[in-house]
Amino acid sequence: MISDVLAEAKDKMHKSVEAAKEDFSGVRTGRANPALFQKILVDYYGTPTPLGQLAGMQNPEARTLVVTPYDKAALKEIERALVNAPNLGANVGNDGTIVRVTLPELTEERRREFVKIVRSKGEDAKVSIRNIRRRAKDDLDALKSEVGDDEVSRGEKELESVTKSHIDAIDDALKKKETELFEV
Template identity: 35%
Template sequence: MEVNEYLDNAKDSMELAVEYLDDTLSHIRAGKASARLLDGIRVDYYGSQAPISNVANISVPDARTIAITPWEKSMFKEIEKAIINSELGITPENNGEVIRLSIPPLTEDRRKQLVKQSKAEAETAKVSVRNARREAIEGLKKEIKKGLSEDIEKDAENDVQKLHDKYMKKIDEIFAAKEKEILTV
């Protein structure tokens, strides 16, 4: 394997860790309404599981409300059931036209709990980035035995370290933004 392949593999792994963190944090409720809160919820749609966004229009009319307008009247009960059974912890209100989800303001304890949860997710992403760095460096060390010069290996190791530092900084920035979002009342 070439030096660049190790760098590319490490970069891809680190990028995936950051994307996963971003996606995971977007599903943590920060007291504000967001259509992404419903991303993981599936409804039974004619025998198959479909995301709510495939069977209804989702809008956010204000900072504390999510409005779901099913395209078919028969989907009201299915969507309500899926939301109630989800981990969202919000009871839907159905007026026959629109299903409304009122996002309650978070208590101080709940905010601290969500920050802790977000921090744990950020830490998991950091571990993934560190693992990608370790794998790349181990691979480069094996290449020395196959004839790679130590100077090239050291330079590549430095490049891997720079990638590592860059992605660690990204993770810290993403977490800081989420922490601010959660703690902002």
């Protein structure tokens, strides 16, 4: 029973770390990366649809991304979604068949803003992991009458080490992203 609680907590914590890394990839660095645009929602026939499902994306140059819609009728909506996308500040142009997105050069001030955003996302992920730990600890405490205090305390120690390892993984990903953001 204790092992089930710990396995579930490990799984949820791992998913939180992966979600944090995915969030970090959505914050842009000096290059135009298609991953930045995957989650942008486009109003496609009244339904918010991720851009990655509506168009192919290539980056022929470091700061340029070419978006080729699968359905030409969605071109205007894709362009509108890219213009209104937060934290991009990109120049968006449409030539009738593709949308060309040119990202501006990152200034030092803009890089610092992105680092703040990444740190905030990292802190949110840590809070999520701590909440998972709290729920697992409550589940372990509920098992005290069935398995005994010693087993529960061993389980809590293991839960703490698992929590620490996952928080360290988020810190490592955060440091990596910060250095990536400050590279020129």
